[in-house]
Amino acid sequence: MAAETAPPPFHGTDTPVFEALAEALIAAQTYAGAAADFASIHDRRGAAYGIRCAAACIASAASILEEVKPAPRSKPGAAA
Numbered sequence: 001m002a003a004e005t006a007p008p009p010f011h012g013t014d015t016p017v018f019e020a021l022a023e024a025l026i027a028a029q030t031y032a033g034a035a036a037d038f039a040s041i042h043d044r045r046g047a048a049y050g051i052r053c054a055a056a057c058i059a060s061a062a063s064i065l066e067e068v069k070p071a072p073r074s075k076p077g078a079a080a
Helices: 012-040 044-065
Strands: none
Touching (some): 012 044
């Protein structure tokens, strides 16, 4: 079994990317909470709007994550 590799060292240049990621996720959380509130009062339109906005924020966060995602590791036994 191959030894686990350590995560890449933190680079100060990643800070703005992580701040943008956190901002997108906080917005998603806010919209999801609003959607839950609308759903609890049976407001379909408000719930749908909140869910769509939360989904857009999650998609944005996933896109931002690509900037800091580590390179894929080769699978054990695969040719190098």
